[in-house]
Each structure stands twice: as structure tokens, then as C-alpha cells.
Amino acid sequence: MRENAGYAVRTSELVKVYGRGAAEVRALDGVSLDVPAGRFTAIMGASGSGKSTLMHLMAGLDTATSGSVLLGGTELSTCGDAELTAVRRTRVGFVFQAFNLLPQLTAEQNMELPARLAGVRPDPAWRDHLVDLLGLRARLAHRPTELSGGQQQRVALARALLTRPDVVFADEPTGNLDTVTGHEVLELLRYSVRELGQTVVMVTHDPVAASFSDEAVLLRDGRLAGSLPSPRPEEVLAALAGLSGSVA
Template identity: 65%
Template sequence: MTTTTIAAASAARVVDAVKVYGVGDTEVRALDGVSVDFPAGRFTAIMGPSGSGKSTLMHCAAGLDTLTSGAAFIGDTDLSALDDRRLTLLRRERIGFVFQAFNLLPTLTVAENITLPLDLAGTTPDRAGLDALIDTVGLRNRLHHRPSQLSGGQQQRVAVARAFAGNPDVVFADEPTGNLDSRSGEEVLRLLGRTVRRTGRTVVMVTHDPVAAAHADEVVFLADGRLVDRMTEPTAERVLDRMKAFDARSTTEAAVSGPATRGAVRS
């Protein structure tokens, strides 16, 4: 596939991405030449062993962190070409975020939390689209409640609705079920998949959980800061088997090479 084709089909991508923290003896290569595209209108999960670089990849792809070398794109926009002001505007207008912590404002109602990014940008929401989103996330009867009156799963549904409210090109989700029980987590994951299908938007999710990854259309696997595999139509069992293979390989390599000679990369 040509670079032009990839750009046209991708909501986000990184090319030859390298991220280095520290210098000299303390140098850590969190990303080591990663090239990966996240197709538009799809739900992609990023997985890998602890320290594989998966969160670093998401942060750099989303413009929350900068690459040491290589390039990150949202659509056809090269993030490295943007100054701080334009990067802030791009994140506000074209990217949504869902984090492990719900990050809701306790003094605002559910409705106000959902529209907060639009209000801060001075943008009038598409009322029909917003109503459809509220129904999709199942919050119609909670709009006037405050976060303290909601369960953890309900709060994360508010966060999901807020991420999609501005019709972003891509939503990045970093361990979105990490603070939820299994039932609430399952509801949020089904919600993410349903929202992708109904709105045609794109979700990129970092997770360590094979069950969570199985909700995605595709899983990309990192190990030691490198892209090592992609899996379409994942199941929890297939993802778990792949992760076990990583663990087995890491154990073998550690036994052969002895004490590590470089710092562990970030997750």
C-alpha cells in the first residue's frame, strides 16, 4: 500500500516513530522505529507486555507527547509541523480522549460535562447528533445528575459521550476500564464499539486486558518499543495466547542474555 493510500484511509498514524527518554546511561527507547496506521471508522486496540511502549505510542499519536524522530499524523496533518497553539486547537477540534480516571467536573451536571469541550471552544453542538449520542450511551435519564450521583460505569459513559460530542476524527482511550468492575467495564467496551459502528468514528484504545481487546476490530501488538504483530477479528483466547508467547520469549531472552543492559521502556 502506498503512503498516499495509507494517509487517506487512516484517522491517525505514526511513521518510523522513535521516542527516547534520558541520555547516556539513563537512555530509554520507549518507541524504536514504529510505523502503524489506525484505520478510519475502526476500533483498534494497542496491546503489549508491561513496558512495551503502548501508552507512549498513544500519547505521541495523539499529540500529548512529542517524538524524538519520525512523524505522527492526524489524518494528513503532521503534528510536528504545528506550534503549541495550533496543536492545542487540533486536539480540541479533532481528537477525543477517554482516560482511566473519568476526569469529570463534580460541580457540573452530566449534560454540562458532555458539552464542556464544545462550550470551552465556543462551538454550538449539533443538537440532533448530540441527542443520538446521549441515547447511544444510555444517559437520557441522568442528564441532570452530578458525577457523585452516578456509578463508576455511568461516569465513564459520560466521559465517552464527552469524547465523541465534538465529532472528532479519532478518540484515544487509555485503559478506559481500569477503574471499573468487570460488568461496568464490559458495558463501556460495548459502548465504544457501538459508537464506532453508529457514528463511523475511530477509536484507538490502549489496554492490558485480552477481554477488552477482543471488543476491537483489530489489535496491534508492541514489544520492546517495536510493532511485532497485528490481529484482525480478535478473541480473548487468541489475544491471551499471543501475550503468553511474548512472555515466553521475554523469559527465554532474559535467561540467555543475563541482566538487562538497558532501561525498561515505558508502558
């Protein structure tokens, strides 16, 4: 097994197949990817390229048909259901396009829910730091319907960061936000990497969003199709256009 020092997630020959026979879909076809710790990685590709499938496998939300996923030193393919649940609650954070906040809970309760389900008492100093960093102090008693989209996503980000996870996975985190609010959320993700040492993996179709990352990884038809370090929006657009050619 490969050493995992310096990497938050490593996949090896990852394959995911849905269906059988004529209905078979090979969503991932032998993806080997190293995600550096303390960096911001964007995963990009056309619809159906396998980017969301790859994220779900790396986060332990789905299981591979074959191949392996190492999260830190943990091989996810050998974990039972209880261990995978514990990994998702304490070692992985999630930020989704639809926010995924429970409407009957306050912002504070939503933020602390995964930690409490895991039986973990959040560090009070860290919790307060996140509340102030994300500008949520005056909103803690509000329910999601009383919050703007940007405020809901800030609650989701606080929830993701509260347990100081190995990785925060962000699935189209700006998809339901206007441009200005979306940039604020991306700046906060960027800040969490630069100042807090967090590892972030973001699935996005947006070249501007990808430009906030340290590296954009490109997928095409379930396979790696190249990468762009320190990507600029125009470079990402050109690279996506170039995916109509052969896989690199």
C-alpha cells in the same frame, strides 16, 4: 509524504526517548503503524512496552523525539502549541480509566466542556442522540460524585464523541469498572464504530477488552511485535505469552 486516504492516523519511524546518558529510556523505537478509519484498533503489550506512549503521541498529548504522526492530513510534529490544542479539542476524543470529569460540573457541563473551550457549538440533534444512546437523559444535572463509575464513563464517552472527532482514544477505559459495566462500555465503543463510523484506538492489557476490537496491535520493548485481526481472548493471551520470544 504518504497519502492518508482510508487511514485516521499513520505513524512513521516513531521514536520517543526519555532522559539522557545512563538514564536514557527508549520508550518507542521506530514504530510505523497505520490505523484504518472507521475501525476499532486495540494496542497491547506488557507494562513498559510503549503502548501508552504510542497513544499519547498519536493523540498529540506528547511530542516525538523523531519520526512523524499524521492525524488525517495534519502532521502533528509541525504543529505549534495553539494548533495542537485545537486538534485535541475538536479532532480527538479521549476516554480515560479515571474518567477525568471535573467534580464541580454537572454531567451535561462535563460533556460539553471541550466543545465550549474550542468555541464550537455542539449540534443539538447530535447531542440529543448521544444523550439518549448512552442513557444519560436523567443524569444530565448530576455531578460526578452522584454518578456510578459506569455512568461517569458514559459521560466521558459522550464528551469524546460530541465533536465527531477523527479518532477516539481510550486509555484502559474499563480499568476502574466491574466486569458487567466494563462490557457495556466496550459494547458502546463497538457500537460507535459499527453504527456511527467512529475510529477508536484503545490501549488495554485485558484480552477480553481487546476481543471487541477489529485488530489488536502488539508492542514489545517499544517496537511493533505483530497484530491479530478479529482477535479472540485466547488468541490474545497466547500472543502476549509469545512476546517473550523474538520480535516479529
